[in-house]
Amino acid sequence: MLLKKATVLIVDDDPDVLTAVKLLLKSEAKEVITEKNPENLNSLLQRNQVDIILLDMNFNSAINTGNEGLYWLRKIKEWKPNVTVIMITAYGDIDLAVRSLKEGAADFLVKPWHNLKLLEIIKDLLDKSEDNNQNKNNLSEKKNNSSNPLVGTSSLMDDVFLKVNKIAPTDANILILGENGTGKDLVAKAIHDRSLRANRPFIKVDVGSLTDTLFESELFGHKKGAFTDAREDRAGRFEDAHGGTLFLDEIGNISLRQQAKLLTILQNRQVTRLGSNKPTDIDIRLICATNLPISELANDDRFRKDLVYRINTVEVNMPPLRKRSGDIELLARHFATIYAAKYLKPTITFSDSALQKLNNYSYPGNVRELQYIMERAIIMADSDVLTADDLIFSSIENTSPEAETFDDMPLSMVEKTTILKVIDKHNGNITRAAKELGLTRTALYRRLSKYGI
Template sequence: MKQQGSVLLVDDDEDILVAGKLLLKRFFSDVRICNQPEHIPVLLSEHQFDAILLDMNFGPGESTGEQGYNWLDKIIAIDPQAVVIMITAHGGIDTAVEVMKRGATDFIAKPWQNEKVIATVSSAVKLGQSRGEASALRQTNQTLTKLTSKNSQPFIASASAMQPVMNIVERCAPTDANVLILGENGTGKEVIARAIHDRSTRSDNVFITVDLGAVPESLFESELFGHKKGAFTGAMDDRVGRILAANGGTLFLDEIGNLPMHLQAKLLAVLAQREVTPVGANKATPFNVRILAATNMPIDQLRDERRFRQDLLFRLNTVELTLPALRQRQEDIIPIATMYLADYARKYAKDGIRLSAALQDAFLAYSWPGNIRELKHAIERAVILCNGDELRVEDFQLSHAVTSVTSQIPALQSEHAVQDIASAHSTAPPELTQPTSAAGEQFNLEEIEKQTIAKALKAYRYNISHAAKALGLTRAALYRRMEKHGL
C-alpha cells in the first residue's frame, strides 16, 4: 500500500532519476524528479514536499560535494522545515557529518540498496509531515491566542478617579509583577486585567481566566493543576490544568477572596514553588505564568488572617490597585453607556438609537449599585424593548436601587422561600402592590421577588456568592432570576 507523501528527487543522472522514480512510486503517492538544481526554488515555491533527495555532485567530473552543500543551504534558507536526504557516490563518515551539520536529515550512498532507500525515505516523509503539522498547529495556536486574549471591550477611563489606576497600570504592565485588583462587583476588574496583559511583554501569549467562585472545591485541583488519566473516577484522559495552559502568558484568578482556606494553602504552595503536579502524577512541571487576581472583598477583610492567608496575599499583591465604583466616575458614565448603546443597537439592528437628555441626567443621578455590569444589562434590555429611536427614562428600571436596605436579608431555606421573606418586609414600595380588590389586598409575587433580590444584591455589594447564599439560592439560580428581572 502506498504511503501518502510527496517526494522530490534531484540528480543530474537520468538513469538515477528513472530508477529512483520507478522505485519510489511503488511506495509514495507523489514522486517528482528534477535533473537541474536551478529549478529547485521554483519547485519549492509551487509545491510542498515532505522529503527531498538531493545529489551532492552535478556535472561531469565533480566529486567535491560543494554543489550539494550550496544547494542544501539554499533549500534550508527557503524552507527551514525542509527534510533533505543527501545522495553521493563519493563520501564517507566526514561527508555525512558535514551534511547533517548543515541541516540534512539523512545520507544515502551510491550505489544504494532499495530496501534501505525506502526505509530512509519513509522515515523522512513521516518527519516532514510531522513538521508540517507542528507548524500548522503553532500558527493555529498563535491565531487562537490572539483571538482569545484580545481585549474586545475598550476600557474607558477619562474620569479623574481613574487616573491613579491607569498610572499604576502603565507602570506595572511591562513587568512580570503579580497584581491584585480590588473593587466592587461590576467595576471592570477583568477588563483592567486584560488591559494589563495587553500592555505586557506577554501580550502575544494566552490570557486565561478562572472564576474561583464558580469552581467546586472538589474540582479545584483538577481545574487549576490538571490530572492524569485514571487519577479519579471520570478521568478518562489526561487534562492540562489552567496554570499550565497559561504557560508563557497570564492567568487571571477572579473572585480570589471566595477561595476556602484549605485551598488557599494549595494555591500558595504552587505559586511559591513555581511548579505544579497534576492530580495522579508523580512529577512536578515548572511553569512561567504571570498571576493577576481580583476580588470584591474589602481590603480590611483580606488582611484578616482568619479569612485569608496573609502569605498568599503577599504573593498576590506585589502591586495593588483599587477600581473606583461607577458612581465615583461621573465623567465615564455617559461614554460607557454610549459605547454599549452602539454595541447593542448594532446587535439588535436598531441603528440610530440614542440617549435622551433627560435619560443622561438620570444616569448621572443614579447610584449604579451594580456598577458597569448593571449599566450594560440595563442598556441591552432598553434597546430590546424600546419602540422609538430614543431611549427615555421610562425604558429603564432605576427606581428600585434608590430604596436603601435597612436590614440584612436573612438566609432562606429553599428557592421557594424567596416570596415568603419578601412578604415580611413592610417597607415595600407602593408600586409593588396591586390595587385592593373584593378579595382583599393582593401582592404581585414577581415584583416582590425582584425587589427582594435587588435588596440582597445591594446589601452584599453585588457579591453574587454572598447574595445567593443569603437568599438560599445557588449562583446559577440567582443569575437566572437576575436575567429574568433585568437586574
C-alpha cells in the first residue's frame, strides 16, 4: 500500500512527539490521527480504518508498570489482529521493544529518530502488509486451480491449505511430515510461492542422499583446492538460496555429524565454504521434509532434539491418499487432463468400473503412484473412456504374501520382488531398504533402474 493512501495513528503521551510526527506525515499520508491517551485506542480503531500505528512504550497511566506498550500492543492485536504496529521506545526500553516483536509488533523505533528513517520504515511495512494480504487472498483462489499442483477438497487437505495460508507470509522454519509420495515438495513450493520471498530463489536439496563430504560441499560450498576435485570456487546451496527459501528433503536421513554442522549454520546464520575461514552471512527461509514420524525424530540416538526444535517452528502433516476421502477421483481427473494434453489425446472420461477400482485401491505410493497410474493409462488406453482394465496398479499390491511362491520364477524376478517388498516394508525409505538388503544406496538405485521400478 502507498503511504499516500494510508491512515496513520500515533499514540504517545508526549505532545511534542505527536506534533513532530504529524508535521512529518501530513503531506505524506492520507490521514494522520494523534492520541495522547491509549485508553481511547479501542474507540479510535472502531471509528477509523487505521493502516499503521505508532505506539509509545510508556504512558503516565494507571497501569504504569514499565510494560504499558506491551499491554496496549496485546490489546490492539486482540481488537485488530492485522493492523501493523511500530513501537516507539527510548534507549533504556530496547529489551522491552525486542519483546514486543514476539508479541506481534512489526518493528520498533528508538527516540530520537531520523525522519527519513521513519518514513522508510513505514513505507516498507505498508508494502509488506499489502503483499501479505494479497498472498492470503490468492491461496483460496488458487488451491483448486488446475494449474496449481496442490489439489484437494477433503477436510484433511483443507487443514493443510489453512496452515499454508497462515505460515506462508512468515519466515518461520517449517517441517513437513508425511509418507513418500504425499506431495511434501509441492507443499514446500506452495509455501515459498505465497511468501514474501516468492520472487527470490527456491532451492531444493535431497540431503538424505549426500555423503559427509558431499553434504558440506553441496550445502556450504568450497574454495578451489579444498579437495581433489575442487577445481574452482563454488557457492553452496545456502548461498544460492540467499534471500529466498532452502528446502531440505529427507532431513530425517542425515547423520548426527551432519546434523551438528547444520545446527551450527542455522544458529549463527553464517556459512563457511570448505577450504575457507571467512564466514558469509545468509538470509534464508528453511523448510524441511521427512517421511519419518515426529516420534522417531525425537529419538536422541537418531536425531538431535535441539535441531528438531530449530527446524520445527511449525509442522505440516501431509495425509496419505488413502485417508483423503473424495480426493482420489478429483486427482485422477486432474492427472488425466494433464496427460491427455501432453500426449495429444482427446478429453478423457471414466467408466463406473474405473472409478470404483480407483476408489477401492489403498495407494501405498500415495499421490505419486496415482499420477504414474494415470499417465500409463492415458498412454495405453485405446479409447477416450478409461475402464478398470486400463488401470494397472503396482505389483506390490498385486502380490499376495500368502500365495506367493518363488517356484519356477527367474532369478531376476525373485530379486525384483524382494526389492519391492523391502522398499514397501520401509515405506519407500531407500536408505533403510538398502541397509536391510545389504546394498549401498547407489547399488540399490542401479537395480531400481534395471527393473524399471
